Amino acid sequence: MDNAAIVGVAQTKYERRKKDQILADLVFDVTRAALDDAGLAIGDIDSVVTVSNDFFDGRTISGMAVGDAAGGEDKNISTVSGDGAFGAFYGLMRVLSGYKATIVVAHYKGSEGSVPITTNGMFDPIFHRHLGIDAISAAALQADAYMARFGIREEDVAQVSVKNHGNAKNNPYAQLPMDITVADVMKSRKIAEPLKLLDCCPISDGAAAIIIANEEIAARTKKKPVWVKGVAHCCEEYFLGDRRLSDPVALQDAARRAYAMAGITDPMAEIDVAEVLEPFSYMEPLWLEGLGFCKPGEGAHLIEKGITTMGGRLPVNPSGGALSANPILVAGLARLIEATLQVRGEAGDRQVKNAATALAHGFNGPCGQSHCVWIMGGKK
Amino acid sequence: MAEWLKDVEPLTLKGRIAVPYSWWVGDTGSRFLMSLRDDRKILGTKCPSCGTVFVPPRKNCGRCFVDIEEWVEVAAEGVIEAHTIVHYAYPVQPVKPPFAYALIKLDGTDVGFLHLIKKDLDKIKNGLRVKAKFKEERTGSILDIDSFELI
């Protein structure tokens, strides 16, 4: 693979409701901020990918509505209707196929639609949709399958919520920085058992953008380029019942391939920080298992032993993760931006010391039907 | 945010997208749904290559990438593999919370069948056996099975 780097990043602050900005406003702001971050002008960009979802935005071919704001005028512009980590993958492929610099911009306003009705629309209209299943109730089935299989207690996964909301206090972009305890999580309102309110992400508004560039552009950007060392994605079956929900095989496969590309043989030893997409607390340990940081069923031990906390051997979600702000689709791109900032050494109060290699992860579909894994590093 | 916006409720336009669709349920789906409607029987299909019995039935096996032609009648009862009791309401749900979703491995099948449990919520556990309760008035829908009940 030719070398490609992330040379510019930008995020809005994530909030419950951005009442002063429409989608195009959000997109324009992060596009301009990412260009400023890179020290590039819009004329340096020759390819645009928007991460736009028709059903969430309430428009047909939603990407068209934000093309102007993304600097797409006179450019090759295309859209990914899925998580931003996959949008970034498409942006990378465009750079590898000859474009010099691709801007990838993701946007979402949860405040303007209905998350359950829209995520119900992910499911099969003949066999599943009429049952009323949505992203939250599907996640609750996965949480139950995972926790029952390995004897994981609700208190164990509640620690993830405590950690991530605490980490969010160091992230000026996070929506829900909070000092909470395991007891607070345990006594929060039941949503879909075993998930309680504080096991679940909030509804969020926000946008994010990155610029991925080839070596020629990366040689003249303002900030230190952060190089793509490895990346892969993989998908598994559509119907929940066809999958073993406690066994994230697509993630295992994506991780294996991304590690192979990056030359990583021992992820726990070679990766300094991870940002994983965990809109529900149980997902963080489950995804860490899928990523090979521990054996199946042992993900919850990592937080118990302090390995994934700030100051631990592998801090996970120093940003506070999706539990602290979940602009859907933007959230996976935010993980990649956070990983980039860590490698740059620009993560402010949430900076992990000497973070040379960072992992970012996003997923699509209920219970993580497909996963995308990125390994980012400071050296070419 | 502009100062003046902080103290006002911005103008919003209410919209609703209600697009009518008529989804062809497919020949495999037709046979499955007609069997629920006319015979109160649950049908699956069996992959000739890996032997997986799928319910709802599939016309192809995505794992083996082959056609599936063999139909099998599966039991209307099975074992709860995973469940959740739902406590929040939104308009698409066919029943008022609390109710449960379960992935049920019907006897003679190899995948989880997603459906509802409406009664005895406090008794639900993974591993317990449940049985399908059919509706009296059936229309050829997944909801011709009203729900599953603990045996």
Ligand SMILES: [Zn+2]
């Ligand atoms: Zn097969």
